[in-house]
Amino acid sequence: MESQHSSTTTARAARAPLVFVLAAAVCAAALGWTYWAFVQTTTGQFADESAWQEAGVAAPDTQLPFLRFLDTLPTISVVIAAAAILFVAVRRHRYGAAAIAVAVIVASNLTTQLLKNVVFDRPDRGVATLDFNSLPSGHTTLAASAAAAVFIIMTPRWRPFAAAVGGAYSVLAGVATYINLWHRPADVVAALLVVGIWTLIGGLIIMRTGNRWNDWQGFGTGWASSRGWLGLCWALGPGSLVLSAVLYFSVQAIGPAPVPGTATLPLFFWWGLAWIVGVGFTLSAAAGWLFADQARRTSARAVVP
Template sequence: MTVTNAMPQNRTLTRAVLVTVTFVTVAAGVFVAAVWTSPGQTVDQLFYNVSRDLAPIGDIPEFASYNVLASPLVWAAVALGVVALVGCRRFVGTWSLRHAAISAGSLLVFMPVMAYGAGFLRDHVLPRPQLHEWITQTSNSAPSGHAAAAAAFVVVLVRAAHPILRLPIAVVGGTWAAIADFGLVADGWHRPSDVIISTLLVVGIGALLPDPWRGHESRSPVWVAWAAGVLIIASATAFAMSYYSAPAQLITAVVIATVIAAALMIADLVTRGGRLESAR
């Protein structure tokens, strides 16, 4: 590795660290505002109450249900997808088995660490003060382990894919994650802030994951990334509102989808690296 080749990598790593620090800081800010302040608890709980009090007008398709997040088959499928996508690196340019193994291993470990780590934070680290007597759900529910798993699935699949495939995978995965996260709120499992915090934490920390396609530039222009974000918001909101029609539910769905779309697109844009002369 020459000094010239190392410079773009150093800049990419610096940007990735900045993304992680920023996203974790914003997630902490959301937690403080929504959990530790009286107005925050009021707004968060009101949207939660409205969203869960209205039943869907039809049966939610199983693929869009948050229940799939607990399925071992889904976890296995995502893991196999990661391995297959990283394995494609062998057919494009230089190939380092060691780097591929480290990348794939990191991506596979990332999923359970994020899901169970969110649960550990929720149950053993982060307290929730009772600031309103009318809020009967006094236990802490942030961050959401299910939402963390959904975000982790999308992050690892996007990271494992060739740069030219990352935005399409982000659109499909981000839309699915937004729908599943809204379902967690609509069915009364989590407050809106819970899934937002999980998304910010997972996408932010995911920016530090090793890139198996290091040395391959992203070919999509910046405006395509923002268009992909808009598509995530529009698709997830349209799907959610075909089953839930209350204004508060619409706002909740839009906010969740917007956070997921913005997080994925910002992480993609900021952590893009230039083409290296050599990936050895």
């Protein structure tokens, strides 16, 4: 009995809370930098506004389908999250995990509304733009938090697949708000980072309390547990971030148009698109790797006599 108690205690301790806390702090710092760089500075406001203006020129034919998707996004997100949460609560009897998943959704969306409407403001930097703050994006937060809730309540076997599909769904929602001229790129990125913070906090609690079902059985060859899903996220995420950096600094080197949205080549639009894709899939890849690594370390400790 004493050996079993010692094994369980060691297994929980292997889920290092500091790693989750540090990762959440990195997301918070990135969120603060995004707000400062693209809302508080003239250069950032100009780039963000230019990307938004160019979206209407670069992708006019895609706006109607994406608009239809946005109209149904709240319903789709709620249905997906509710179905997954009800399944683990009713069928798997993981009531604590279900409650944490709901808390992640609520906390993410409340944080976005507080930041957008109370904490953050948009100063006048001489850039012709909307005179109110729209960062972070509420629609993107709703979609990404629903995907995050599904991800954290999955067993380790299903998390690689959930990370890739959830990341794709979040990115699609963010791109839709961008192309339909509802939000600038920085608004979408900020929303993804808000959800990233609460995913890590909720995930830490789940990993510390879900010993019974957070049982690592290794990456498999099956379609759900394949590490290929995380490899796909790693390829799309950092690769797109590098592309976005190249595009951004290329525009600055060439010299941006004197008025937002009047450039011959819509490089700011493509920069914003690559930035959203890069952040979304990088967060998915990092979360998938972190959760898998912590579950694997726990199981390794648990078998030590």
